[in-house]
Amino acid sequence: MGDDVLTLVEARLASTFGEPAGRAAVTFLGTERIEVLRFTESAADGSALVRYATLGMSYRPMNDPLAAVADPVRGPRAELVLTVKGGRDEVLRPLAVLAASPQVEGLVVAPGASLDIGEPLWPDAPFSAVLVAEPGGLVEDLELDAPADPVRFLPLLPMTANEAAYKRVHGAASLQERWLRHGTDLRDPARRTVPLDD
Structure with a gap:
């Protein structure tokens, strides 16, 4: 079922964002191959908006690591999408690492979760963690x-x-309420921390 799922996932991404402008594949020992697709569009202010979407995380469902037997069909499936103004292609490998985490670490990635890769998302990025938002x-x-x-x-x-x-x-x-109240542009690769003490 896995390959059929990925074909459908890629078609859904292409119908939403257009054909990918690029793709990269990363394979980790003992895991399925993870690809990251790159989609480019113009933002309202004229800047380039780059969306990075994983392809491969949904190959199999995420299962509770405490379950005695992993269900090959039932269970949540997901792919990750990151949007960056101007793009930062160095984020491809960190994104693939996050997408492989259910297979490697037995994580079930869900909205509201924090994922931390322990290093900047790209060189000199002020971010090493991401918040998983609602789909x-x-x-x-x-x-x-x-x-x-x-x-x-x-x-x-x-x-x-x-x-x-x-x-x-x-x-x-x-x-998220603070981000909203301060009009934070979460796609800005150089943004500062939102005020946290007002």
């Missing part, structure tokens, strides 16, 4: 034949170290 806004869920769960396309919102610390204490909703 459906950028790319519609991809329904699969029952009993398989749909593939959800999870946006990633880069967090500075201070924002990640704030989120751990106060929760994802509180951090």
Whole structure:
């Protein structure tokens, strides 16, 4: 089923963002191949908006690492989407690492979760962690034949170290409310930490 799922996922991404402008593949020992597709469009201010979407994370469902037997069909499936003004192609490998984490570490990636790669998302980036946002806004869920769960396309919102610390204490909703209140452009690769003490 896995290859058929990825064919459908790529078609959904292409119908949403257009044909990919580039792609890169990363393989980790003992895991399925993860690709990262690059889509380019123009933002409202005329700058280039680059969307990076993983392809391969949904090959198999994410299973609870404590489960005695991994279900090959049922369980949440997802791909990750990161949007960066101007693009930062050095983010391809970190994104692939995050997409491989369910296979490598047994993680179930869900909205509200924090993912930290332990190093900048790209050279000199002020972010090493991302907040997993709610799906459906950028790319519609991809329904699969029952009993398989749909593939959800999870946006990633880069967090500075201070924002990640704030989120751990106060929760994802509180951090997102601050971003909204201050009009934070989460696609800006050089943005500063949102005010956290007002």
